Amino acid sequence: MSQKTTLDDLRREIDEIDQALHDLLLRRTEVVLRIAGHKQPGQPALRPAREAAIIRALVGRHQGAFPVQALVRIWREMMGALTQVQAPLAVAVVAPEDQRTPLWDLARDHYGSATPMLATNTPVAAVRAVSEGNATVAVVPWPNEQDADPWWRFLFSEDAKTPRIIARLPFLRGVSPSEGDALVLAAVPLEATGDDHTLLGIELNQDMSRGRLKDCLEAAGLPATQIRTHFMPGNTGSVHLVEVEDHIPADDARLHALAQKLGEALVRLLPVGVYATPLTLRP
Ligand SMILES: O=C(O)C(=O)C[C@]1(C(=O)O)C=C[C@@H](O)C=C1
Structure with missing residues (x-):
């Protein structure tokens, strides 16, 4: 041939x-x-x-x-x-x-x-x-x-x-x-994939050191992998974006435990996002 x-x-x-x-x-x-035909009206594509x-x-x-x-x-x-x-x-x-x-x-x-x-x-x-x-x-x-x-x-x-x-x-x-x-x-x-990170929004009526917040998170079974903090002007409170390596739905018992630990200081606590853990290419 x-x-x-x-x-x-x-x-x-x-x-x-x-x-x-x-x-x-x-x-x-x-x-x-x-x-698409099975999705309810208003349900996102x-x-x-x-x-x-x-x-x-x-x-x-x-x-x-x-x-x-x-x-x-x-x-x-x-x-x-x-x-x-x-x-x-x-x-x-x-x-x-x-x-x-x-x-x-x-x-x-x-x-x-x-x-x-x-x-x-x-x-x-x-x-x-x-x-x-x-x-x-x-x-x-x-x-x-x-x-x-x-x-x-x-x-x-x-x-x-x-x-x-x-x-x-x-x-x-x-x-x-x-x-x-x-x-x-x-x-x-927000939906889970089985390997996810959650971002929690925490609003407090006071400034709180990152060390203390980390301790509360750990005690509640929510060890943070990242924390971003913003102090409100004039000592009026603080907001924190906390990343946790797991899927944490809004009704998760660990959120209740954290709310208890934060006590009177807590204004608001909710999951503000969940993302599928990215894949990393091996060299
Ligand atoms: O599974 C769905 O709901 C789809 O709409 C199909 C599909 C796909 O192409 O596989 C498309 C868009 C969605 O974001 C997820 C998946």
């Missing part, structure tokens, strides 16, 4: 594979439309926990030479598009002065090339875009210690329409040294 025939045969095989992949994509789209579980399962079974980051990118592109076939999807991204920061690329990679994106100057503006219905999700930087007016304190509300933290990006880490670190917010119910 000549080399030409072999190459032609292999390319014919590629053509067959591409058609099979395309057929499966069309079939997947039909199934997603049927899923976006299911971040389901998306994370799908990607985790695929990365877990992946093998061979195809790069895992390309695999994740393909599925992210597909799920972004298949969210949009169910309902409008728009992403507000913190990109001051329209600069294409790492956050912009994180948002684009996660929600796909067909998803409209709008740049905002501040995290507060991005979160507002979601609460006012101008965007479905907001992509904001992981909060830093120095924030004079942190955006996350606007999440401390029981109102079901308040945006919640629903993801941390990138979901696949270790791909690039300058990959950035972002949180995603949306007004959707």
Whole structure:
């Protein structure tokens, strides 16, 4: 058999594979439309926990030479598009002065090339875009210690329409040294994937040292992996964003235990977000 025939045969095989992949994509789209038909009116199309579980399962079974980051990118592109076939999807991204920061690329990679994106100057503006219905999700930087007016304190509300933290990006880490670190917010119910981090909002009527707060958290069975603190002006109280490595629903007994430990100082305590623990690529 000549080399030409072999190459032609292999390319014919590629053509067959591409058609099979395309057929499966069309079939997947039909199934997603049927899923959409089962969703109650007002129920969001976006299911971040389901998306994370799908990607985790695929990365877990992946093998061979195809790069895992390309695999994740393909599925992210597909799920972004298949969210949009169910309902409008728009992403507000913190990109001051329209600069294409790492956050912009994180948002684009996660929600796909067909998803409209709008740049905002501040995290507060991005979160507002979601609460006012101008965007479905907001992509904001992981909060830093120095924030004079942190955006996350606007999440401390029981109102079901308040945006919640629903993801941390990138979901696949270790791909690039300058990959950035972002949180995603949306007004959707918080769901567990089996490997999650919860962000708790704690409002106190007094200043409390981080050491004391950590002790209370630990005693309640909620050891913190990160804490961000903002003291209200004029000694009027403090707000704390606490990350815990677990899924903590609003009725979790550990929250009751923490409320008891904080006693009179406590004004408000609630989960303000849950995100699927990101995957890290082994070098
Ligand atoms: O499972 C769903 O609810 C879907 O809408 C399907 C699907 C998918 O493409 O697999 C799409 C969007 C959701 O965010 C999660 C998953």
